[in-house]
Amino acid sequence: MDNLKYLDDECHDGMEVRIFPSLEELVxxxxANIEGLLKVERGDMFPCLSYLSISGCPKIGLACLPSLKVLNVSKCNNELLRSISTFCSLTNFHLSGGEGITSFPEGMFTNLTFLQILHISDFPxxxxxxxxxxxxxxxxMSISFCNELESLPEQNWESLQSLRSLNIWGCKGLRCLPEGIRHLTSLEVLVIRNCPTLKERCKEGTGEDWDKIAHIPKLNIR
Structure with a gap:
């Protein structure tokens, strides 16, 4: 399998596998050399695929998968990140392990209008x-182990009126919380761990960011 470039490079029962009409989950x-799912990508490919997990595939790029609901990506590349915006049906997205990634493509999250769960982890x-x-x-939403991340952008928070939980772990470079958090009336849980500057700024009553989070019912800051 080391030289596999596409899933239809090999044959099954003497016939090329191209459309995968009933496949629901794919891992x-x-x-190391896979470049895509099919040699010729078509609109009707993988019509039932709802779960996709990709790890350690440094060359892969993807076309739109209209039924995809859950996407787990580990050890990603820039080409794969650029394709994320086409997965408009995603409800659950876990993204981790980008050693050389310094920023995400513009518009990466804009079209994910059904996304309910977002985890970003291990982007040093x-x-x-x-x-x-x-x-x-x-x-x-959770953001973890992104040590060079210094701030969370202000513009994002105005649209997050359904956000119920926010977890920030091991982001030692984060200097403050965005102003928009104070307006998130649905936010029920905020967890901050191993973020020394944020911990100081979020001290009850005295921290510089305390007034931004005082309305949140459950706070776990360590």
Missing amino acids: LGDL KLKELPNEPFNLALEH
């Missing part, structure tokens, strides 16, 4: 998130 891992060189609105449906 791809440690395929990530310096910023896109300064553009997320969608209204997002309910749970």
Whole structure:
């Protein structure tokens, strides 16, 4: 499998597998040379695919998968990140492990209008998130182990009126919380761990960011 470039490079029962009409879940891992799912990508490919996990596929790029609901991407590349905006049906997105990634493509999250859960983890060189609105449906968001991330963009928060939980772990470079958090009336849980500057700024009553988060019912800051 080391030389596999596309899933239809090989044959099944003497016939090329091209459309995968009933496939619902697909896991791809440690395929160093895979470049895409099919040699010729068509609008009717993988019509039932709702879950896709990709790990250790440094060359892969993807076309639109209209039924995809859950996407897990680990050890990603820039080409794959640029394709994320086409997955308009996503409800659950886990993104981790981008060693050389310093920023995400512009518009990466803009079209994900059904996204409810977003996890971003293990981007040690990530310096910023896109300064553009997320969608209204997002309910749970976590950002972890992005040590060079210094701030969270202001523009994103105005559209997050459905956000119920926010987790920030191991982002030691974060200097403050955005002003927009104070307006998130649906936010029920805020967890901040191993973020020394944020911990000081969020001290009850005295921290510089305390008034931004005082309305949140459940705070776990350590």
